[in-house]
Amino acid sequence: MAHEPLTVMAQLSVSATTKAHLAKRQRVDRWVRRILFLAAALSVLVTVAIVYILLSESIQFFRQVPLLSFLTDRQWTPLFSDAHFGILPLLSATLVVAAIALLVAVPGGTLVAIYLSEFAPVKVRDTTKPVLELLGAIPTVVYGYFALLFVTPLLQKLMPELPGFNLLAPGLVMGVMIIPYISSISEDAMRAVPRQLREASYAMGATRLQTASRVVFPTAFSGIAAAYILGMSRAIGETMVVAIAAGLQPNFTMNPLEPAATMTAYIVQVSMGDVPHGSIAYQTIFAVGLTLFSITLLFNALGLLLRKRIREVY
Template structure:
């Protein structure tokens, strides 16, 4: 009997009219594409690692330099002493005056930026027509692009004299005018992120509110804002970080005098303003006074980290609730 095993055998490439080199070329192209994708992935990974490496480098510099400072100044004295006089004959290194100045100006700024920024975001997201939104948005972006030194001199030469008309006893350098102008500078950050979060809310939620008889104002406050609260809190966190780290506005308008007070109508110095003052050469490099800027910078970084962690916890809880 004839052997049918050869008839059922798988046809080779020549029987199908194909040549072996076509298959190998396809595999070569596939291998080349895979290698190219891996190369591009490696470049993207290196680019993403820049922020991590930069952060680790900053932390290393702050911690290592602060260790030299704290080897001469006790940590307890640093956080409990109410005098900050590194330029005096008998220097004192208590961070509390700088800390209170930073917190006071930040609170004044947030009291301006959060209400106004949220109101602007609600209006742009729920009430403004597209043509008006296209006009307002560039002005907000322009407001966010103004150099902070310009804001500082605006606070010193315009806002402070206006406030002195209402408060005659207000000194030329004060935390109130610096905080107010700083709040104006932060508004674009808060309003832009908050508006993006509100516009990301599905239209079905708004339509459901309208179907239940809700007005646009009720829908905005009772439906859209709670649904977008996670993103709105992220905008607030960015505003807080921006206010705490502000330098030039407070350096120009609030003065350079460390003052243990939370009265916004008094002059004061913030942590960032002190770092700028010492970096200009007021203290010799390598001295304890110079190393104090790293301890102050480490304190500022820890403040920002604490605010971000608290904001992340609050944001996660609201996200789970809604």
């Protein structure tokens, strides 16, 4: 009795029309698979090509400038007759701006995420989330001029000594810009915490805040850490805001109240000028690009490692 349906199916599959249909389906399936593979392969290929060009041009650069002086020289003056190729001034500016941005974005993004995921009524959440995501749709050049023409003058009212170009204003603005990235990913991670864990906490008499801080946040922390790392990568790689508002003078400083060029701002500056192809000035773009790439790669690898180590199973 139990075999009967199987027999019927076997009879069906040998009939000619079904066979042709099956062959067609398999053909379509094969093609779809090929196209999808091509799409995936293409993106990998492009990445490989970028890394290849970065490396090959950088090798040209490091034939002329020893790595040691690149890493230790305190001056970056590739276009001067007395050329110095020390990455430190660009690196320091990049790190100062990124640090200021993260000081704003990490607490801000985390608090927004906790509020949206644990406290906000459904209505508030449903309206706030799209608005926050809209912040991410604002072109970064707008943020740049916002920093230069609004935030810096505002800061100058508090600190009259502050120069028109400085690291503080773009750092703060970039922080605000990154908040939606961090809050969105963190909120997703917190919403993914199983309902049973929240109920367990509430059933123990915990308040909302206790449940959020002692159960939901630690449980979702691997995802939240990923959000932080992503935010950090963005802060380091962000270009327009700093190119517009931080100034284009390489300046080896840790003082956020001074103007300084970041790595990305330098690349913009040199790319816009007419630097002869193949010259040492041209190759600096790639050397700086490689440095930038290595730093973000390092952070991403760190993030991956961190996630694996602190991963909480639930």
